[in-house]
Amino acid sequence: EVQLVQSGAEVKKPGESLKISCKGSGYSFTSYWIGWVRQMPGKGLEWMGIIYPGDSDTRYSPSFQGQVTISADKSISTAYLQWSSLKASDTAMYYCARRRGDLGAFDIWGQGTMVTVSS
Amino acid sequence: DIQMTQSPSSLSASVGDRVTITCQASQDISNYLNWYQQKPGKAPKLLIYDASNLETGVPSRFSGSGSGTDFTFTISSLQPEDIATYYCQQYDNLYTFGQGTKLEIK
Numbered sequence: 480e481v482q483l484v485q486s487g488a489e490v491k492k493p494g495e496s497l498k499i500s501c502k503g504s505g506y507s508f509t510s511y512w513i514g515w516v517r518q519m520p521g522k523g524l525e526w527m528g529i530i531y532p533g534d535s536d537t538r539y540s541p542s543f544q545g546q547v548t549i550s551a552d553k554s555i556s557t558a559y560l561q562w563s564s565l566k567a568s569d570t571a572m573y574y575c576a577r578r579r580g581d582l583g584a585f586d587i588w589g590q591g592t593m594v595t596v597s598s
Numbered sequence: 599d600i601q602m603t604q605s606p607s608s609l610s611a612s613v614g615d616r617v618t619i620t621c622q623a624s625q626d627i628s629n630y631l632n633w634y635q636q637k638p639g640k641a642p643k644l645l646i647y648d649a650s651n652l653e654t655g656v657p658s659r660f661s662g663s664g665s666g667t668d669f670t671f672t673i674s675s676l677q678p679e680d681i682a683t684y685y686c687q688q689y690d691n692l693y694t695f696g697q698g699t700k701l702e703i704k
Contacts, residue, residue, distance in 0.1 A: 514693065516642075516695075523683075523685065523695060523696075523697050523698040524634075524636075524642065524685055524687075524695040524698070525695065526687075526692070526693040526694060526695060529693070538692060540692060540693075541599065574641055574642070576641075576642075579647070582647055582648065582689075583630055583632065583687075583688075583689020583690075583693065584632045584644050584647035584648075584653075584687075584689070585632075585634075585642075585644060585687075586644050586647075586653070588641035588642055588643070589641065590641060591641055
């Protein structure tokens with residue numbers, strides 16, 4: 480079965496760092512782009528960035544460039560989203576999703592990781 | 599940046615109704631447009647790719663059309679399980695989601 484499994488919910492304080500993960504299985508992880516999508520409480524979907532695990536080529540939304548870092552470890556079929564200094568406004572659900580081949584559609588989604596930043 | 603404008607932002611309809619949602623791009627995106635369904639507490643699900651192609655396993659009551667800047671998503675006969683928020687997404691230049699349309703049963 481093709482799936483993406485994300486790490487569990489996190490509760491952090493402002494200023495702390497965080498790295499969440501997304502592990503792919505059931506397909507060739509290095510052959511598909513993995514994107515990250517933010518959903519703030521009660522709000523819509525926002526595309527953050529995308530990485531090609533085969534060569535770590537990474538693109539960011541201008542809104543998130545410099546705010547987060549996307550990386551991947553192809554040896555363990557895992558993509559990451561990290562923050563160096565969290566803010567309360569980073570409180571959101573974060574989804575990873577696989578981009579299908581040459582299409583721009585995200586066909587497989589992780590279950591989401593809820594990040595709560597509160598003092 | 600390419601902006602995607604969906605309308606309406608919310609919609610109330612009866613079971614069996616035909617439901618239509620529109621999505622307008624701020625510039626020509628050809629047919630690089632996808633539609634997703636998100637039910638409460640769940641991850642989004644791909645329904646339509648490349649403006650009009652039905653994803654495998656998705657009921658045929660869902661359809662999409664359009665090209666350039668104007669796109670339409672249609673549910674031909676609304677079912678109770680279709681209650682969700684629907685999003686369009688472009689991929690002509692990076693990726694952008696519309697703001698979503700929340701669909702409720704009347």
